[in-house]
Amino acid sequence: MSAHPLPRRFPAPDTRNPVLLxxxxxxxxxxxxxxxxxxxxIAVGRYAYYSPLSPVPDAAAELAPYLYPGCPERLVIGPFAQIAHRVRFITAxxxxxxxxxxxYPFxxxxxxxxxxYxxxxxxIGDTVVGPDVWLGFNAMVMPGVTIGxxxxxxxxxxxxxxxxxxAIVAGNPARFVRSRFPAEAVEALLALAWWDWPIEAIRAALPALEAADAEALARVAP
Structure with a gap:
């Protein structure tokens, strides 16, 4: 038996507060x-979460304060995105x-x-956050940007x-620091698109995901 078994439960993607203390x-x-x-x-993928330091009454207004119904652009947040405190999307x-x-906006x-106007x-177009993106504390995303x-x-x-x-990016303006994986591993991960798998298949694949083993992940793909 593994020393670190899988969690006994995993919340549904429409759970308001998925983390239990x-x-x-x-x-x-x-x-x-x-x-x-x-x-x-705003379009949101499953299991994308927002974790501010205290509860907010309106997550949409907090994350994208200038995006109103009827605006010509959208904010698209992919599945399994991880959004920290004070992240802001400055949309078009x-x-x-x-x-x-x-x-002056007369x-x-x-x-x-x-x-x-x-x-x-x-x-300028939509602002798009891809699947499994981690946006750190106080990051700001400008209009029309796509994050892979x-x-x-x-x-x-x-x-x-x-x-x-x-990619890992940092700074103002954000600059490329390095790629998380070699190019061939990135291609394999994009082809596997694990974020689209059924949640139980993802949970079963956690050992491969956590070990950064794209070949092992491919072997357990549903």
């Missing part, structure tokens, strides 16, 4: 985002108009005339450009 009480700040976000411009609609002689004070923001699967964004980073899968 040793005394059995839920850790209230940590939430599965599927349970707490209902926003027409936070932008001021930049095509003219002034950046038209937001008369929303019937705001169409040109919406058109400009629509060209398995990437790590260091605490305090400002991500202003796309991040490759399984």
């Amino acid at each position: 040793p005394d059995g009480t839920p850790h209230e700040p940590t939430v599965f985002l599927q349970a707490v976000i209902e926003h027409p411009n 609609s936070a932008n001021h108009p930049m095509g003219g002689l002034t950046t 038209r937001i004070f008369d929303m019937e005339s705001v169409g040109p 919406l058109d400009e923001n629509a060209t 699967a398995g990437a790590i964004v260091a605490a305090g980073s400002v991500v202003a450009a796309d991040v490759p899968p399984y």
Whole structure:
């Protein structure tokens, strides 16, 4: 028998507070985002979680404060994403108009005339966080950025450009530090896409996942 058996339970992806403390009480700040976000411009994958230091009344407004229903862009958060305290997504609609002689947003004070701003923001596109991405404490993601699967964004980073899968980035602006794995392992992991497997298959594959063994993971793929 393994010295470290699998947990006896794994919460459903729509569980509000999935972490139980040793005394059995839920850790209230940590939430599965599927349970707490209902926003027409935000898509959340299963088991993606947010863990601020204290509970927040509106996770969507906390994470993406400038994203409103009817904006031309979306925020897409992939499955198994891990989002720390004070992470912010500055989506396209936070932008001021930049095509003219002034950046003052005159038209937001008369929303019937705001169409040109919406058109400009629509060209920036969605902000996308891939599966199994870890966003560290106080990271900020700028408009239209795509963060690839398995990437790590260091605490305090400002991500202003796309991040490759399984890259580690840090700083302001965030710069490539290194890849977590060799290129051939990254290709294999992207092909396996373990985050799409049934949860029991993922749990059974934890020894391979935790050992960073892509070949072993391939052998237990469902």
